[in-house]
Amino acid sequence: MEGCGNSALSYELSLVGFPDVTSVDYSSVVVDAMRTRYAHMPNLRWETMDVRALDFPSGSFDVVLEKGTLDALLAGEEDPWTVSLDGVHTVDLVLSEVSRVLVPEGRFISLTSAAPHFRSRHYAQARYGWSLRHTTYGDGFHFHLYFMYKGRELSGAQLALGAQLFLPPRPPPTPCFLQDSDHEDFLSAIQL
Ligand SMILES: C[S@@+](CC[C@H](N)C(=O)[O-])C[C@H]1O[C@@H](n2cnc3c(N)ncnc32)[C@H](O)[C@@H]1O
Numbered sequence: 001m002e003g004c005g006n007s008a009l010s011y012e013l014s015l016v017g018f019p020d021v022t023s024v025d026y027s028s029v030v031v032d033a034m035r036t037r038y039a040h041m042p043n044l045r046w047e048t049m050d051v052r053a054l055d056f057p058s059g060s061f062d063v064v065l066e067k068g069t070l071d072a073l074l075a076g077e078e079d080p081w082t083v084s085l086d087g088v089h090t091v092d093l094v095l096s097e098v099s100r101v102l103v104p105e106g107r108f109i110s111l112t113s114a115a116p117h118f119r120s121r122h123y124a125q126a127r128y129g130w131s132l133r134h135t136t137y138g139d140g141f142h143f144h145l146y147f148m149y150k151g152r153e154l155s156g157a158q159l160a161l162g163a164q165l166f167l168p169p170r171p172p173p174t175p176c177f178l179q180d181s182d183h184e185d186f187l188s189a190i191q192l
């Protein structure tokens with residue numbers, strides 16, 4: 001699990017049958033705390049690591065999961081509709097590393113509050129060598145779940161969406177003001 005924080009998710013994954021769960025976070029404080037909290041669970045491994053440069057060999061994981069870590073990495077973006085070049089590069093570093101450490105038919109699962117119009121274009125890049133599926137979870141407030149399957153292909157529509165990531169940002173729309181709005185007699189124009 002990438003950017004595990006103090007979430008119990010890794011522990012719960014092991015309870016439902018995942019035999020070995022490795023969790024990383026770049027906060028050594030949180031990693032030490034989790035290692036202590038789950039010292040009785042030898043199949044849970046905790047590592048201080050930056051998800052932009054993983055210290056794992058290629059092809060070493062069947063499944064990679066992140067929950068809210070990409071959201072944290074993009075939290076400083078001024079405009080979620082037009083992610084900065086730095087933001088695009090950061091996400092690319094993370095996804096390239098995920099793709100590298102996955103086995104040939106591995107899966108990447110991303111749990112986020114980011115809806116497809118913000119996030120899909122980042123995942124829809126042919127260079128990661130995976131397919132993309134999206135679904136939601138929850139009533140009212142939705143969590144978004146993205147499933148990437150390594151060794152499968154993106155659709156043409158998804159590739160076209162991915163290409164939009166590299167288009168130059170559109171200029172902001174020109175503000176539109178009503179002419180002479182201070183002098184209009186709105187009240188007497190209302191027909192009751
Ligand atoms: C929003 S929290 C999510 C924590 C946990 N996944 C959860 O669902 O509760 C984001 C986590 O990502 C970690 N993080 C942020 N950037 C990171 C990076 N470059 N490498 C590793 N961990 C990172 C933070 O330390 C934090 O624990």
